[in-house]
Amino acid sequence: MIDVVLKLASPMPRAAIGHLGWLRGAVGAALAIALAAGLTGLLLRISDFAIPLPLLVAPLGASAVLVFCVPASPLAQPWPVIGGDLVSAVVGLALGHMIGVPWLAASLALCIAIALMSLLRCLHPPGGACALLYALGAAGAEQWDWAWMGAITANVAALVAVGWFYNNLTGHPWPHVPVRVPPAPVPAYTREDIEAVLAEWNEVLDVDIDDLDAFCQALLRKGRGR
Template sequence: MMPLPRPAALGQLRFGGRLGWARGAAGALIGVVLAAAFGLSVPDAYHWPWIVAPIGASAVLVFAVPASPLAQPWSVLGGNMLSALVGLLVGHAIGIPMLAAGLAVALAIAVMTYARCLHPPGGACAIVGVLAASAVDGGWSSVLLPLLLNVLALIGTGWLYNNLTGHAWPHVPVQAPPMPQGTWAGTYEKADLDAVIEEWDEVLDVNVQDLDALFRAVERRVLRRWEDDHR
C-alpha cells in the first residue's frame, strides 16, 4: 500500500480573522512588560538580568497561538526552566562552549519531550544556560531566578488575557460535532486519523482532537453544500 502524500508547508497562518494578530500583539505587549517588571523587582545588587531573551519567543506562542500544544502553561514553565537547567549543567561539565551549546540544545529537546513540555524557546534557554555557566556564581542564580520570575509573570498574564479575550488557556480541545446518520459524512474513524499521522511520521503543532473536530466540521459544511446543490 502506497503511503499517503505529506502536506506541503503552510503558505499562510490564520490568526482568527484579519485582526487576530492584533489580539496576540496586545497580549504580548502586556505579558512582556509585566515579565520585565517582575524581573526589575530583583535587587540591583545581584546584577541579575531583568528579562531573559527567550521570553519574547514564549510570548509569541502564548498570545499568538494559544491553542498550540507548544504554548500551554506546562510547556512554557517546564520547557524554559528545564532547558535552562540542562544548559547550566552541560556548560559546567564541558569546557568547549561551541560543543556545549549544541549538546545542551540536543539534551533539552530530549528532556522536554519526555517531560511532555516541548517548547521551542527552550532551545534558546539551553544556550543561555551554557553561556551563563561561566558567570561568577556559575549562572545558577543569575539565570534561573530571573527566568522563573519572567515565566511566572508571562503565564499569569497569558491565563488572564487569553481567557478574557475568548481563548481558553490552558487550551480546551474542541469537541467534534455529532455527524448526521445515513450519509457519507463522518464515515472515517478517529483511528484513521491516528494512522495517517503515524504514517506521515511528523510532529504536527496541533492537538489531534482539534484536528478531528476541524475535519468533521468541514465534512458537515461540504455535506450542507452538497445537499443544497441536489435539491
C-alpha cells in the same frame, strides 16, 4: 519561481482584529513582557544577588509569540512553557559548568534539553534557546551561576500568569480546550483513522488530534449543508 515559493511558504495573512487577529496577540505579548520586566526587577531589588542579572531573558520573546499568537498550539500550553524553558535553562547551566567549553556545552545542552522536553511532554521551541543561552553564559567569561535561574523563573511566571488571564479574557481558553463537535450519525472516519494517517505521513503536526478531529467534523457538516 521565487515568488511562487515564497507564497507557498508564507502563512495566511491575519487581519488586525477578529477571532485571532494579530493585534490581540501583539497587545498580549507586550503586556506580558512589561509585567515580566517589572516582576523580575522587583525580585532582584529585594534579593541579594552577587552579580547583576537581566530583567528579561531573550527566549521569553519567542515564548510570548506562541502563547499569545497561537494559544491553541500544543507547544504553547502552560506546561510546555514552564517546563520547556526552565528545564532547558537548568540543563544549560549544568552543562556549562561541567564542560566549560562554550560550543561543546551548548551543543550537548541542546541535545539533552530536547530529549528531556520530549520525555516530560513539555516540548517548547524557545526552550532550545534557553539551553543555548544558559550553557554559553555558564561556560563563557561571565561564568553564570545558579542565581541566573531567578530571572528566567520570574519571567516565565509572569508570562504564564498574563497568558492565562489575557487569553481567557479575550475568548481563547488557555490552557486550550478543544472545540467539541458532535460526531456525524454515520462517521466518515474514526479517530483511529486520523492516527493511522499521521503515522503514515511520519510527520509532527503542530495541532492536537482532538482539534484536528473537530475541524474535520465541522468541515463534513459544512459540506453536507450544501
